Each structure stands twice: as structure tokens, then as C-alpha cells.
Amino acid sequence: MIELPTVTVQENWLEILTADFMRQAFIGGIITAVAAGAIGYFVILRQQAFASHALAHIGFPGATAAILLGIPITLGMVTFTVVGAIAMALTGNRLNDRDIATGTILAFATGLGLLFSNIASTAAANVQNVLFGNLLATTTSQLISFAVFLFLICLTIAICYRPLLFTSISPEVARARGLHTGRLNLIFLVTLALTITMAVQVVGVLLVFALIVTPPATALLLTARSLPALFLSIGIGTFAVIGGLVLSALFNLPPTFFIVSITTLLWVIATITRPQNA
Amino acid sequence: MTSSAAATIALTDVAARRGNTTIWDQGSFDIPQPSITAVIGPNGSGKSTLLHLLLGLLEPYSGTVEVFGSEPREASEQLGFVPQSYHVPGSDYLTVLEYVRLGKIGNQFFWRSPKGMDQQVADAIEAVGLAGYERRRLRHLSGGEQQRAAIAQSLMNQPKTLLMDEPFASLDVRHQQRLAELIHGLRMDHSIGSLVVVHDLNPILPYLDGVIYLLDGHAHYAPTSEAVDEDLLTHLYGCPVQVTRTAQGDIFTRVTGHAP
Structure with missing residues (x-):
């Protein structure tokens, strides 16, 4: 007879919630949710969900190489994702081409990540953190990088909001009106790479969709207006991260599971209850 | 009368190339605006290439292109453009209002909004017959309505002439007729000309002033009476x-x- 483990509420959950590592996790998680919610809105409009998935995979060998070399994981991740984003923007003029090229590169990148993690055989737990995220292990130096990333992302969106929208919905007209669609795409993909780097810390390579794609997709089910949708997307992601951490402290289970569950649940509810004209 | 002299779309001995292939050459004409001009020619004869030259997206291999007396790049705000693939999946999520508004502010960085924009958006939506659709998402519009939204968007920079790439393709006969009437209405009521790539002249023929025809590798222009x-x-x-x-x-x- 197999004895199933039981899930019980931890008695010291309040103590855990107010601990230092938890405060770091809240700050890191909220910064990431804000960036992911905002960038995710454009990911949906630009139909680049696949690119966000791919960049996470491209970051995987960066993170495992960092573990191998003993340098910060965020540094390894961001180097690989940004280089990946630049390569993606420079090579893919047509979406279909890019999808095949990206798919090929990400398979290779994942293989490379596996190789690095095998060489650094002592780092198995670290590799699991890269694949599934570990918000509770957020360090102060990571928070500093995250704050810098968020600043750059917000600055980009504040300046390029309209051109990013215009090139997403009417690319040919935008080009005729003098916008450099290629350059804007490059800028966008680099900010996406920064966002992915953070999202991997929160939910891992395998679950970045839950933070980058699901919140804006849910927001777009609820409102058609672009700026409210963007803020709603940020709100949904932030709520999921906060809720996930609280539940994690209550039940002593990984926050990733709860964050993904909350975003998925909200998406399902929005899908069922959405207004007719959404 | 310098102003009327410049109110034309003019090509002087233009050759258009893509890569090493000459698409057409000897393109010389001077079309007064506002007028309704059809661009006809077999597939691959360079109709879209002509639009790209006028929009400044392609440089002429030789000769000069003048749009309202300026180089195409400098005149880009005087032209409206409705590409053949006017519907892009990302636009599905936007309302007609926001989609049209981007025709004015979409190429501007930061957040400053020009004065009187709301009225202009309302006018553009009214002009294409989409009044009452402002809050609807593009994905809930029919193909013909999406096209009208794209035309409204192109009207937002107050162009003197619209360039449309095969707008009649994929429209049923009734909608072809309505589009032709819209093009005619823009010319009569708003003094906005149209340069329209078509395969079939018939829908636009009642309102047509002239035809650019791409024949045997050359670009020609003739008034409707001679071209038909x-x-x-x-x-x-x-x-x-x-x-x-x-x-x-x-x-x-x-x-x-x-x-x-």
C-alpha cells in the first residue's frame, strides 16, 4: 500500500511570509510580473508567443553555463537571450522563416543546456530551478538587475508604445509612414529577452508562457481597449505572483505551481464568462 | 500657379528594378490630383512596385518620381496607403476607434496627442460608413468592413491621394460597388484622389479619370476614354x-x- 503524502497548512506560515527571503521573492516576482504583463500584451498583438518560448529555451544553456562557470545565473541567461533576440531580429524577415529557424536553434540550445548541466553534475538542483523557476531563491544582486531591466522595459514602452502598436497591426502602412519596422522589432525582441530572463527565475524555462502570454491573453478577453488591457495584464500577473507566494508559504509547496495555477484559472474563468463582443 | 503645378503625381522616364530585374521602364506621366486612376496590368507586371515607388519604399533605378512636387519620402504624409493585406491578425484585438486613431499617431513616439484628433477619427469613420462600429473589435467585422476600417485609418493623416492595392479583390459584387462609390465620394466630397490597382476595370469604370497600364515592360498613362x-x-x-x-x-x- 502506497501512502500518499498529505498536504497540510504550515503552522509557521505567517513567520515564513515575513521572512527576508520571502520579501526578496515578493519584490522579484512583482517586478517580473509587471514587465511580463506589459511586454506580453505586445507579444500577443505581434503574434510572437513562439519567440518568447524560444528565447526561454535559448536562455537555458546560458543559465547552465553560468552554473558551470560559477558566475551569476542572471548574467548567463541575459547574455544568451539578448544575443538570441538580436539574431532572431536580424535573420527573420518573414514570420514563417523565423519560426523554422527559431525552432531549429532552440532545439540546439536545449541540447547545449543539457550538456552543460551534465558537466556540472553537482548542480542538479540548480538545473531544476532553471527549468521550473525558484522565486524563493531570489538574491539581492538579482533584484538589482531586475530593477534595471524593469526600468529599461518601461522606458522602451513609454517611448515606443504607439509605433510598437502600429507596426503590430498595420506593418506595411507603418513602413510607408516612415517607421523602421525592423529596428522596432529588434528593440522589442531585446526587451522581451530581458523579460524572459526574469520570468525564468520566477516560473522557469518550461513555464514562461504562464507569465508572458496567459495574463495578457486573459486581459484581452475582458477588455478591448489597449491601455486598460495592458494594465489589466500587469494586474493579473502581479496577483498570480502574490497569491502564489502566499499559498506557497501556507502549504510548503513550490510557488511556481500556484502561480501557474492562478493564471490558468483566471484565463479559464475569463474564457467562460467573457462578454459577447470580446 | 505654382500650387496647382505641384498637385500631381508625376514620373519622368522612370525605370523600376527589383534586384537585377527591370520590372518596367519608360514610365513618364503627370496625373493631376485629385483624380481617380486605375493601375492595370497582368500579374507580375509591377503594379505594386509602382505603389512602392510612390510611397518611397523603393527608389527608382533611373528617372525621377515626384509626389505633389516633392520626393516620395518627403511626401509620405500626403499619401494614404491601403495595402492588399490590410488585415493583420494582431489588429483583431483592437477596436475600430483605436485602429483608426493609429493612422494619425501610430508613427509618433511618446504620448503627445494632436489637437482635434477625436473629431478627426469620428470624421474618418463616418466617411467610410462605419459610424456606430467604433467600439467593435476588428475581428467582429466582415472583410468589407475591415477594409473600410483600413481606409479610415489611411485617411487619418489627411492625405491628398489614397493608394490602394487591389482593394476589389475578395469583395462580392455589391461590396465592389459600394467601394467604388466610396472612392468616388472621397473625391467629390473631400477632394481626395485615389490610385487603385485593379484586375477588373468594371467596378470603378463609371468614376474613372485615367488608367496607368503596364504593358510590355513599360508604364503608360492614358485618360479613360483612350485606355478603355x-x-x-x-x-x-x-x-x-x-x-x-x-x-x-x-x-x-x-x-x-x-x-x-
């Missing part, structure tokens, strides 16, 4: 074409046989 000619159209399409003029003054063209 059996011999010319037969040569152009490579199959027998008959031009019929009815007692009521209507003109239409039809293919009367098979390609040799």
Missing part, C-alpha cells in the same frame, strides 16, 4: 476583350474568348 479600348485591353490581358457602350452611357468590358 478593345485593342489595347486585348493586348494587355493577352485574351480578347470587348468594350461595350450602352445607350444609357454605361461602359463595361468583358472577355469574349480564350487566350491564344
